Amino acid sequence: MKILLTGVNHxxxxxxxxxxxxxxPDRLSDATRALLEFPGVHEAMILSTCNRVELLAxxxxxxxxxxxxxxxxxxxxxTSLRPHAYEYRETDAVQHLFRVAASLDSMVVGxxxxxxxxxxxxxxxxSVGAVQTHLExxxxxxxxxxxxxxxxxxxxxxxxxxxxVAVDLAKKIFGSLEGKRVxxxxxxxxxxxxxxxxxxxxxxxxxxxxxxxxxxxxxxxxFQAQAxxxxxxYTTADQADIIITSTGSQEYIxxxxxxxxxxxxxxxxxxxxxxxxxxxxxxxxxxxVDGVFLYxxxxxxxVSASHLDERTREAQRAExxxxxxxxxxxxxxxxxxxxxxxxxxxxxxxxxxxxxxRRAQARLQSLTPEQQAAxxxxxxxxxxxxxxxxxxALKAAALEADxxxxxxxxxxxxxxxxxxxxxxxxxxxxxxxxxxxxxxQSTPRPVAETQTADAPAEPVTAGEQKGRHS
Amino acid sequence: xxxLWLRVAAVLYGLASVTALPAVLGDxxxxxxxxxxVTIAGWIFHFVAFVEMLxxxxxLMPVGMHQVQSTLSLLIVTAFLLIWRRYRxxxxxxxxxxxxxxxxxxxxxxxxxxxxxxxxVRNGWIAAHVxxxxxxxxxxxxxxxxxxxxxxxxxxxxxxxxPGFLEWMPPLDTMDQIAKTTLIFGFxxxxxxxxxxxxxxxxxxxxxxxxxxxxxxxxxxxxxxxVILFVRRSTGLRGRKxxxxxxxxxxxxxxxxxxxxxxxxxxxxxx
Numbered sequence: 001m002k003i004l005l006t007g008v009n010h011x012x013x014x015x016x017x018x019x020x021x022x023x024x025p026d027r028l029s030d031a032t033r034a035l036l037e038f039p040g041v042h043e044a045m046i047l048s049t050c051n052r053v054e055l056l057a058x059x060x061x062x063x064x065x066x067x068x069x070x071x072x073x074x075x076x077x078x079t080s081l082r083p084h085a086y087e088y089r090e091t092d093a094v095q096h097l098f099r100v101a102a103s104l105d106s107m108v109v110g111x112x113x114x115x116x117x118x119x120x121x122x123x124x125x126x127s128v129g130a131v132q133t134h135l136e137x138x139x140x141x142x143x144x145x146x147x148x149x150x151x152x153x154x155x156x157x158x159x160x161x162x163x164x165v166a167v168d169l170a171k172k173i174f175g176s177l178e179g180k181r182v183x184x185x186x187x188x189x190x191x192x193x194x195x196x197x198x199x200x201x202x203x204x205x206x207x208x209x210x211x212x213x214x215x216x217x218x219x220x221x222x223f224q225a226q227a228x229x230x231x232x233x234y235t236t237a238d239q240a241d242i243i244i245t246s247t248g249s250q251e252y253i254x255x256x257x258x259x260x261x262x263x264x265x266x267x268x269x270x271x272x273x274x275x276x277x278x279x280x281x282x283x284x285x286x287x288x289v290d291g292v293f294l295y296x297x298x299x300x301x302x303v304s305a306s307h308l309d310e311r312t313r314e315a316q317r318a319e320x321x322x323x324x325x326x327x328x329x330x331x332x333x334x335x336x337x338x339x340x341x342x343x344x345x346x347x348x349x350x351x352x353x354x355x356x357x358r359r360a361q362a363r364l365q366s367l368t369p370e371q372q373a374a375x376x377x378x379x380x381x382x383x384x385x386x387x388x389x390x391x392x393a394l395k396a397a398a399l400e401a402d403x404x405x406x407x408x409x410x411x412x413x414x415x416x417x418x419x420x421x422x423x424x425x426x427x428x429x430x431x432x433x434x435x436x437x438x439x440x441q442s443t444p445r446p447v448a449e450t451q452t453a454d455a456p457a458e459p460v461t462a463g464e465q466k467g468r469h470s
Numbered sequence: 471x472x473x474l475w476l477r478v479a480a481v482l483y484g485l486a487s488v489t490a491l492p493a494v495l496g497d498x499x500x501x502x503x504x505x506x507x508v509t510i511a512g513w514i515f516h517f518v519a520f521v522e523m524l525x526x527x528x529x530l531m532p533v534g535m536h537q538v539q540s541t542l543s544l545l546i547v548t549a550f551l552l553i554w555r556r557y558r559x560x561x562x563x564x565x566x567x568x569x570x571x572x573x574x575x576x577x578x579x580x581x582x583x584x585x586x587x588x589x590x591v592r593n594g595w596i597a598a599h600v601x602x603x604x605x606x607x608x609x610x611x612x613x614x615x616x617x618x619x620x621x622x623x624x625x626x627x628x629x630x631x632x633p634g635f636l637e638w639m640p641p642l643d644t645m646d647q648i649a650k651t652t653l654i655f656g657f658x659x660x661x662x663x664x665x666x667x668x669x670x671x672x673x674x675x676x677x678x679x680x681x682x683x684x685x686x687x688x689x690x691x692x693x694x695x696x697v698i699l700f701v702r703r704s705t706g707l708r709g710r711k712x713x714x715x716x717x718x719x720x721x722x723x724x725x726x727x728x729x730x731x732x733x734x735x736x737x738x739x740x741x
Binding site: 151169171172173174175176266267268269270287290291293295299302303 | 641
């Protein structure tokens with residue numbers, strides 16, 4: 001069984017195309033069932049998120065035309081899709097899947113949602129019977145690898161967006177945000193986002209103020225918050241634990257003496273000021289007041305940048321883990337590929353049977369054709385009955401990854417080693433497939449380059465080479 | 471037999487101190503999963519050793535410097551575990567566990583050469599006096615540590631240093647709560663300990679006992695303690711000033727401890 005993965009992601013396709021390809025969660029099971037019924041597909045899974053749509057399939061000798069599936073299922077012209085699509089086979093497909101689940105291929109490297117999305121896809125595929133032996137093993141390994149990367153590296157431990165950096169800093173000051181009050185001074189997209197994040201993380205209530213009171217009221221209604229008149233700002237501010245400012249004011253709204261007054265009224269309980277405005281709304285001297293913590297937009301961006309650097313360093317460690325795990329998976333898969341062993345066992349015993357029949361040919365010549373046919377049937381039946389138990393044992397050992405048992409069986413029946421078999425099988429397959437599949441390779445490449453072999457009926461579009469990291 | 475359990479506890483505290491470094495400084499969950507069970511195992515062995523020692527000696531209180539050190543070590547680990555249970559932070563382990571290890575190390579080597587020979591060691595009130603004061607010392611150590619952590623974290627946040635640096639430190643609010651709680655707990659223990667000690671001294675030695683330098687310093691410490699509590703409560707004092715005050719009390723504690731050698735009436739060790 002071979003593995004093929006085709007898809008598009010945020011690096012290769014524009015959002016207009018990705019939104020056409022996106023499959024809603026409630027349609028995922030149906031789509032996976034349709035993919036399973038597609039010619040050549042034995043096992044399948046579809047991963048559809050806002051940043052990627054990928055089709056994963058297990059197939060026999062000839063590759064299914066997965067882009068053709070998208071054409072038939074979603075009605076999308078493959079010629080518009082092909083320049084943006086990538087395709088991975090065998091080891092490269094395994095590596096890509098591991099990288100995706102470990103969030104190394106995500107837009108924000110290290111974000112945790114992707115593993116949950118892969119699990120949802122797996123659940124949907126399993127519910128329609130599209131995940132069996134091969135994909136089951138691959139996906140279980142994928143989940144294990146993703147967990148290992150998360151446990152052994154710090155890839156997802158720090159925030160990278162401005163809003164989440166602000167939340168993290170607030171937590172470093174206040175611990176839990178429960179019961180904390182946020183004051184939003186002015187209205188700006190980023191300050192609204194930061195306030196939303198703080199509320200989601202447990203902040204208790206929100207006060208909103210703006211020079212134009214109506215705007216403050218509108219914004220307060222959006223958040224189910226309380227609007228405060230701008231004139232009351234200095235008498236209300238000490239009630240807030242976190243103050244986010246983003247006004248268009250050309251002068252400082254809060255100065256050092258305001259901070260001192262607020263702290264005095266609060267009996268030194270700390271305050272966190274987030275100044276997102278440019279020009280700044282808060283005098284940097286405010287940070288010198290004991291108990292006041294001031295971060296402006298540059299400070300937040302600088303924290304975010306250091307977190308990104310940290311993630312990049314951790315991503316390198318994660319890549320090393322994945323490379324090691326891909327090798328491990330490959331070795332395991334090779335050891336467990338018992339089909340060639342079974343075929344070899346059957347051939348050996350069949351040769352023995354034929355040899356015995358030839359030896360007894362002189363004595364069997366007197367038999368009628370019916371009697372000869374009966375002898376043939378009896379010997380074949382006996383052979384199959386004798387082989388039944390060892391073959392079952394081989395399959396069970398493969399399913400349970402029992403390499404010791406496989407080795408014992410190989411020794412007992414004098415079978416060639418798995419590696420020798422794989423090489424021999426590969427040679428035979430190359431000879432058999434040479435005329436029609438010379439271009440089908442296991443190296444990753446854009447679908448456009450391989451289409452001649454996979455779907456000769458479609459016109460070939462020259463797509464640019466898209467590496468894994470492009 | 472108690473010495474064997476004490477040595478096992480010392481080894482476990484040593485291990486816990488080593489694992490606390492990657493668990494806290496490197497924020498490695500795997501090390502955290504090792505550090506805590508090892509500490510708890512050490513605490514159990516230590517507790518068994520403590521009880522066995524008292525039962526074998528037919529008395530209720532630790533006598534001699536070694537046993538007092540061992541008891542203080544037990545109380546520090548108890549405080550560390552209670553803080554972990556309440557605030558889910560093991561950051562204090564970086565300092566508390568090595569301190570507990572160092573305190574238990576000498577008692578684990580062997581028993582005291584000199585012991586307190588007075589029959590009063592079998593008096594339950596003396597046991598309460600010693601235990602309460604040792605608990606107050608342990609609480610004050612944690613209060614000082616939390617105040618120091620608060621100061622470092624405050625500086626770190628104000629200076630906007632690189633995020634990886636001292637990332638393991640607990641939030642400011644958590645440290646403030648720990649500092650306050652341990653300070654109040656320590657004050658109650660110290661008040662109880664001093665009151666009991668004063669009543670016993672009055673009964674057995676009269677007013678002369680209160681002119682002893684160690685006893686006088688103990689009362690100075692109590693007054694200073696009361697002042698800190700009052701200032702902290704009334705002004706919500708945090709940060710640098712709170713650290714200065716806690717440090718001052720801690721220095722006095724060390725003086726009270728050291729004054730044992732200059733005391734004529736209050737000595738742990740008699741030849």
